[in-house]
Amino acid sequence: MRIVIPLFDRFTALDAVGPYEVLKFLPGAEILFVAAETGAVRDVPRSLALTADATLDDVDSCDVLLVPGGPGARALLEEEHLLGWIRRMHGGSTWTTSVCTGSLLLAAAGLLKGLAATTHWGAVDVLESFGASYTPERVVFQGKIVTAAGVSSGIDMALALAARLADRTTAEAVQLAIEYDPQPPFDAGSPAKAPQAAKDLLARGIR
């Protein structure tokens, strides 16, 4: 089972690594990070780099496509080389998935027209501009397309996907392996729950 994760300049690492840590446990899983060129791919603020071990052009099919998001995603919404590659991968995939603003890339590739989908709460307007219908859920299944909400939601998405790729007991065993028993110290993880002061601070810029 080949799982392919495309990286790009200014991606968000947790979008990719959260699901990676779940899916890597699955029987037969072979995960490949790819990018326009092989080598280190940097995030924002550029202090982290993940290695792409193959180029987009090296890969012509996969069982699971997992597209992360990040600040760099918005710069790629007209990047036809990447969007065409996403369409080709989707053509042969069993599952086509995204985390955070990765769904903007699926949408820009034309895969989400008329479908329910989710994304980071701050990117709803862009998602809908491509004809998708934003659904404020953490994970949205639409046929073989699965979109997840912002950043950390990729872990929840991958566990739900693991149960379908293998079975529920396997997914539960993975959850136990990564001790995913979340206990956030605050309850501010969505716009509906976050205090106004936190929303104001984020809007102004934390740093």
Next chain:
Amino acid sequence: MRIVIPLFDRFTALDAVGPYEVLKFLPGAEILFVAAETGAVRDVPRSLALTADATLDDVDSCDVLLVPGGPGARALLEEEHLLGWIRRMHGGSTWTTSVCTGSLLLAAAGLLKGLAATTHWGAVDVLESFGASYTPERVVFQGKIVTAAGVSSGIDMALALAARLADRTTAEAVQLAIEYDPQPPFDAGSPAKAPQAAKDLLARGIR
């Protein structure tokens, strides 16, 4: 504020990347991944590599030390070069932290003797063999030392730490930024909660 994350062969990526995605938002945060040598450092099953941008010897102090775990941690419990470096970093740190079996490295460096601490649920005996007192909590503060439980717990730890490094509103703004509103599809994230079938499968090996 310099935050240093040491990597080693067969580390667990989410141990490092979960807290990284939280701490990178903090005002003044400069995060540096280090390792014995610069360059790509591989996890298990070797499909992921994070880049170390400096060597251990390049760094002589930090404000926050964050030690991830992983299968490779157990091979380093007598690696005096790394353990001595951890002791030196701890000597000047404001916070010394670990995720998962990263606490075994703090313990092997002699930092946890007589202290309450946590680790991955599967590594309790090793932790206690170094004189620490295992506490089955997700995040354990003991003075300036903070240990977190398995893999995904680093996100919870980093949010708690963010409130101390900055303030509660900042931590909540970060939680909102990464949309950390966890909704695991199953409730199997700890040995006390996981169904017996999942525990049996994990004990046999999922793959």
